[in-house]
Amino acid sequence: MKRWLNKKQNETKPNKADWEKTLEKSNDFTRSNYINQKSNVHFCLTFIATLVDEQIIQQGVLPYLLEGELKTLEDIKKTVPSADVEISNDQTVIDKKILNGYIMLTIDSEPEHFAFIATQKEIVRSLSPPEIEFSVIGPKEAFVESLGQNLNLIRKRLPVKELIIEEYTLGSLSQTKVAVLYMEGITNEDNINTVKQRISEVEFDAITDSSYIVQLISDNSNSPFPQLLDTERPDRIAGILAEGKIAIVVDGSPHVLIAPTTLIEFFSSFEDYFLNWILASFFRLIRGCAVLFSLLVTPIYVAVLSYHYELIPKDLLGTLVTSRRQIPLPPILEALFLELTIELLREAGARLPTKVGQTIGIVGGIVIGTASVEAGLTSNVLLIIVALAALASFTTPVYKMGNTIRLLRFPFLIFAELWGLLGIVFAFCIMLTHLIRLTSLGRPFLEPFYPPRATDLKDAFIRLPFNKQTLRPLFLRTKNRTRYNKKKATEKKDIDE
Amino acid sequence: MKKLFFIPIFLMLFTTGCVPKSIIDDINIEAASAFDELEDDTFIGTVLIQEYLPDQSTENKTFTATANLRRDLLLNIQRQSSEPLHLGGLMVTIFGDKLADRGIIDFVDNYQRDPSIGARNFLATSSGSALQILKGEYGPRGNSDYLNNLIEHNMRYRDLPETNLHIFIRDYYTKGKDPYLPELRQINNKEVEISGLSLFKKDREVHVLPTEKMFFFKLLADRHSNGSFKVDLGIDKEAEIKSIASKRKIKLSKKYPSQVVIHIKIKGVIPEYTGDKITPQIVKEVEKALEKEVNKECLSLVKQFQEQGIDPIGFGFYHRKQIRGYDFKKWEEDYKRLTFKIKTDVNIVETGVVE
Incomplete structure (x- = not known):
């Protein structure tokens, strides 16, 4: 079956016996013959039982076929109450149609033509609240695994004709449907063309999730930083589409991709837009500090304790020396030991079912933590620092970015051990150089800091109120930069004036 | 380009041994030191x-050594220490009477040359033995902290004008x-005072x-931010001035x-007064009395410095700064001929809540 689906073989004209031979090996391949009661025409239905909805066949197709006027294939369109009926004489589409859940209808009198009736079985999970990007305020809908339902969630939030949805099929085996969404008249043509080109050039056998697309089409696949943002919130997608970005929906994935993105977007939660701008800015700043803290605090601990004891304030010196007095390990091994323990706990917690995961968390946090301090393997000061750093890394609203931050801590640690604070600065320079070079769909990843764009700073570290955000982000080079006309908005008088 | 990028990384990896390590629990951090001179030119x-x-308390430990040269001192002390001595944690250095002379x-x-020593270190002199001051026991937080x-x-x-390593070197x-x-x-083994x-x-x-005299010296050389002073107003009348800013x-x-001409501006509050009610008149009186005393004391201080040929207030520096060319x-000659005039302006801003 796999070989049969291969594109190259498709090009050479497949004979009917060939696809039948392969399909017949599967037990769910069904073919049955019927006779129409009015015209005594013999017809045959071919389908794959696991893909079709039997209820539709029994109630919506078969009764009409058996009792209605049926002489030629054209009559089906009159008799069967289904919108998706197609008559074709192209043999090459047969397998695709059947494997997509259509039933094929053939009549002895017309051996060259086939009719396809849509009877797909849709197994859809019901909508659930977002789990990774949960927000206290705001909509509680999240994307599911069905492309149609996801598009529906987006469409109903942007019911305008300008929202364009283009569909592609990717993956030689998985035949995954991928939809590219953008707003006509707003989104930059170059960006749209780049996405379309990259998506159409994807060569892979099985694309089972949107993360595959991220890795296949991102600008620099060797970077630890994700260059496309994925979200499970339809409201966020509606928001970024209106800003002039592009969304990529992949069938079978509850995560929708956003392109192009900037680094700062990975640290802004969509809940920021539901809160008052002062609160939102405060939370964003906290998150920014948490990221820096998480990245740098353990390396700084190692650097200061190994090289720069004179930086320690005199009141802290006693605490640090006392806590390290019994520890046989140098600071770097101590720190690596604890960091790896925390990573182990996270990994174990992520792989286990929720209830066991909680137990592991308690075992890890309390038992291993206190026991290792009491056994004199790690100092309690470092335990606090590492735990806080781990906690801080989880404040990043995008899970993938949190992983990146936790990974980056290790090279920083090694540089701190080798060269002290100088090493940390050096590692930071390398990271910064990499970030400056990084692009997302050819747009600078570090914008609005580099290249500096003052207007885009309105929605970066802080989020200014909506009445200050009259323009769309500059780096997207949108066709129409104004979100709304401020003059018009202020002209309207209050109801009590 | 990519190759160039790896060069600094390799350099970093291969030069790691060049940085001396000092892990805090494997070194002895000098917290305070004292120096003096013995009879025969040895230090x-x-x-x-x-x-x-482990119970979060501190113990004072001292090492003492003698040497002919200053730089031998630390070497000789290193021989007594179980772990390498590092200077970076220094807070106070005391110089003995003889050495100071x-x-x-x-x-x-x-x-000044050691980058690990902070510029805000305190230097001090001692009357009596400098070494004995360090050997006392001044409380649970440790002598250096004390x-x-x-x-x-x-x-x-209080009345001590600001000095530290940085200011000392600058003045020098x-x-x-x-x-x-x-x-x-050192008063006794458990007490020490300025x-x-x-x-x-x-x-x-x-x-x-x-x-x-330190109160007046601070008025001249530095500025008060929260000082206090007692003013006598004749029999049975005393006013204390607090929160002095000058x-x-x-x-x-x-x-x-x-x-x-030295202008001194003083602002203060009277929280204590031994007489009756404070009337605006009394406030004036207090202001006048303080002005008078400051003028008198400061003038005598300045004249004393002039006689001794020292210039801690920096008149020479002001001459250089304010007179072109x-x-x-x-200066040495000019200083002897210098005359001084002190103008004090005292302002009592508050006399307490109860009227």
């Missing part, structure tokens, strides 16, 4: 180390200004200002370069 030095005990710049110079805090709060809130190298340092005295202010000529101690300005004119070579 004696004591280094104080804080041993941090002979000159301390060699020791200070060493500090001495450090003692000097710090007296500088911030400034033409036309002499440094000054607090003087410590006994005065050592005034230097270059790096040699010339005079020790008694504590009563500023001083030194003015020279090209016309009369030999006259220095001033020939500093003449």
Whole structure:
């Protein structure tokens, strides 16, 4: 079956016996013959039982076929109450149609033509609240695994004709449907063309999730930083589409991709837009500090304790020396030991079912933590620092970015051990150089800091109120930069004036 | 390009051994040190180390050694220490009486060159043995902390003018200004106090200002931010002035370069008064009395410095700064002929809540 689906073989004209031979090996391949009661025409239905909805066949197709006027294939369109009926004489589409859940209808009198009736079985999970990007305020809908339902969630939030949805099929085996969404008249043509080109050039056998697309089409696949943002919130997608970005929906994935993105977007939660701008800015700043803290605090601990004891304030010196007095390990091994323990706990917690995961968390946090301090393997000061750093890394609203931050801590640690604070600065320079070079769909990843764009700073570290955000982000080079006309908005008088 | 990128990384990896490591629990951090001179041109030095005990308390540990050369001192002390001694944690350095008379710049110079020593270190002199001060026991937080805090709060809130390593070196190298340092005295093994202010000529101690004069010295040399002073108003009447904030300005004119006018502005609050109700008149009286006393004391101080040939307030520096083309070579002579005028302006802003 796999070989049969291969594109190259498709090009050479497949004979009917060939696809039948392969399909017949599967037990769910069904073919049955019927006779129409009015015209005594013999017809045959071919389908794959696991893909079709039997209820539709029994109630919506078969009764009409058996009792209605049926002489030629054209009559089906009159008799069967289904919108998706197609008559074709192209043999090459047969397998695709059947494997997509259509039933094929053939009549002895017309051996060259086939009719396809849509009877797909849709197994859809019901909508659930977002789990990774949960927000206290705001909509509680999240994307599911069905492309149609996801598009529906987006469409109903942007019911305008300008929202364009283009569909592609990717993956030689998985035949995954991928939809590219953008707003006509707003989104930059170059960006749209780049996405379309990259998506159409994807060569892979099985694309089972949107993360595959991220890795296949991102600008620099060797970077630890994700260059496309994925979200499970339809409201966020509606928001970024209106800003002039592009969304990529992949069938079978509850995560929708956003392109192009900037680094700062990975640290802004969509809940920021539901809160008052002062609160939102405060939370964003906290998150920014948490990221820096998480990245740098353990390396700084190692650097200061190994090289720069004179930086320690005199009141802290006693605490640090006392806590390290019994520890046989140098600071770097101590720190690596604890960091790896925390990573182990996270990994174990992520792989286990929720209830066991909680137990592991308690075992890890309390038992291993206190026991290792009491056994004199790690100092309690470092335990606090590492735990806080781990906690801080989880404040990043995008899970993938949190992983990146936790990974980056290790090279920083090694540089701190080798060269002290100088090493940390050096590692930071390398990271910064990499970030400056990084692009997302050819747009600078570090914008609005580099290249500096003052207007885009309105929605970066802080989020200014909506009445200050009259323009769309500059780096997207949108066709129409104004979100709304401020003059018009202020002209309207209050109801009590 | 990619190859170029790896060069610094490889350099970093291969030069890691070049950075000396000093892991905090594997070194002894000097917290305070004291130096003095023995009879026959040898130096004696004591280094104080804080041993941090597991129950969060500290233990004072001292090492003492003698040497002919300053730089041998640390080497000799290293021989007694179980772990390498590092200077970075230094907070207070005390110079003995004899050494201060002979000159301390060699020791200070060493500090100035070591990047691990902070510029806000305190230097002090001692009346009596400097080494004995470090060997006392002044409370659970450790001797170095005690001495450090003692000097710090007296500088911030009391009559001690601000000095530290940075200010000492600045004054030493400034033409036309002499440094000054607090003087410590050990009362007994458990008590230590600030006994005065050592005034230097270059790096040699010339005079020790008694504590009563320090209030006026601070008015002249530095500024008060939270001082206090008691004013006598004759029999049975005393007013205490608190929260004193002062500023001083030194003015020279090209016309009369030999006259220095010092403006002192004092602001304060009267929280205590032993007489009856404070009327505006009494406030005026207090202001007047304080003005008079400040004028008198400051003038006598300045004249005393002039006689001794030291210049801790920096009149020479002001001459250089404020008179264009001033020939500093003449300063030694000019200083002797200088006349002073002190103008004080006291302002009592508040006399308490109850009227």
